[in-house]
Amino acid sequence: MVISITNADDNQDLHYTFASRYVRTSLPRYKMPDQPIPKEAAYQIIHDELMLDGNPRLNLASFVTTWMEPECDKLIMSSINKNYVDMDDYPVTTELQNRCVNMIAHLFHAPVGEHDTAVGVGTVGSSEAIMLAGLAFKRKWQAKRKALGKTYDRPNIVTGSNVQVCWEKFASYFEVDLKEVKLKEGYYVMDPVKAVEMVDENTICVATILGSTMTGEFEDVKLLNDLLMEKNKETGWDTPIHVDAASGGFVAPFLYPDIEWDFRLPLVKSINVSGHKYGLVYAGIGWVVWRTKEDLPDELVFHINYLGTDQPTFTLNFSKGSSQIIAQYYQFIRLGFEGYKDIMMNCSKNTRTLKEGLQKTGRFDIISKDIGVPLLAFSLKDSSRYSVFDISESLRRFGWIVPAYTMPPDAQHISVLRVVVREDFSCSLADRLIADIVKVVNELEAAPPTDNSISVHNSEASEHNVREMQKGITKYWRRFAHGKKTSSVC
DSSP states (O other): OOOOOOOOOEEEEEESSGGTTTOOOOESSSOOOSOOOHHHHHHHHHHHHTTEEEEETGGTTTOOOOOOOOHEEEHHHTTTTTTTTOOOTTTTHHHHHHHHHHHHHTTTTTTTTTOOOOEEEEEEEEHHHHHHHHHHHHHHHHHHHHHTTTTOOOOOEEETTOOOHHHHHHHHHOOOEEEEOOOOOOOSSHHHHHHHHHTTEEEEEEEESOTTTTBBOOOHHHHHHHHHHHHHHHHOOOOOEEEEOOTTTTTTTOOOTTTTSTTTTTTEEEEEEEETTTTTTSSSSSSEESSSGSSOOOGGOOOOOSSSSSSOOOSSSSSSSSHHHHHHHHHHHHHHHHHHHHHHHHHHHHHHHHHHHHHHTTEEEEEOOBBBSEEEHHHHHHHSSSHHHHHEEEEEEEOOOOOEEEOOOOTTTTTTEEEEEEOOHHHHHHHHHHHHHHHHHHHHHHSSOOOOOTTTTTOOOHHHHHEEEEEEEEHHHHHEEETTOOOOOO
């Protein structure tokens, strides 16, 4: 959820134009109105306000799917009134979720027999999936420590500082220390060697990312597994690995099948993946699968019977819609392995088109790698006159939402722009974006320099200029955060 805020400068009433055909009185903005209004007026008021939102198709900040086939849209609308938790009432929907879990488990090479049932669950997104996986690791670690008569009050997770914010939430909400491997310029993912060095007897797992949010790069899960196996052998520990494959889980199997990152590695005990990213489903579906039943403690699985029959459940919430689960199953059977592969290959091709176009301008350094999630992260070669934040803000007048941000510690002096290439981002749109970026850059170069457009790489910049740059960045992000869009969907 997003914490609600109100703007003290806002008019407390809503005013509208076309809805006045149905109703003439204004509506309170932050209080429920006393009387009902015609349905046509309610629709028109909301419709007109939503016109000021950005275009989802041009929102290149988000990994989340913004287009699906009309046939799937029909399935979504026909099941939008089904509460998934009513498993006894909607047994077919439950069966479709179980099929999805098994398909994903086989895709990730889980040791599941042809007629065995995989262990996993559908979630609202990867954030919930990570919470569930983290809880499983914590409980297993605590149980083992109790059995050995050792303390169990200071669990920790080792990960890179490039993790998505949901890992920080898990650590804070469930009282787990987060030990972060810092990044460095030119290396923007977790270093497996440093990660294993940070592992101690209180480490419940090492969390590695398949598809960094910052650059799309895959972390070296194979090397991490090998190094951690050696340390476990030396120490007698059994520290496991969780793979956060929110972005890359539906990319790697189709584009890079030879990369070992999943359950082919013995220390990988659980994997989460976002169905609403490259799983090609609208926002609201994630998945977590475990290697075996033994990796999910029984104490975390609740059983309820007040909906009609005994129903096992392992979720953080209770009620949730069925539409996204049905949509995921639609995509799996509609596309199959080859269909997903074709789409991912096309995304990769459009990423290369964008990369080549930006390289031809001679103004940008490409930060992202060729192997990874289809996205392009790039920085300015010369930011002495304008910054990536200026480019991001200027692109909005063309409708593009392209985020600019600083890298995590210890590479926070690097500022980049990032374009996520989804299925609905065509080669033609890539060409249009390149043209608009060139237009914006030419305008910025022709404009007089601003106080805060100094180079972040200039070590001789005065403290005054640094403060001015920080003020400019803060001003930009405050305006961005108080607007209508955020881009941290998981």
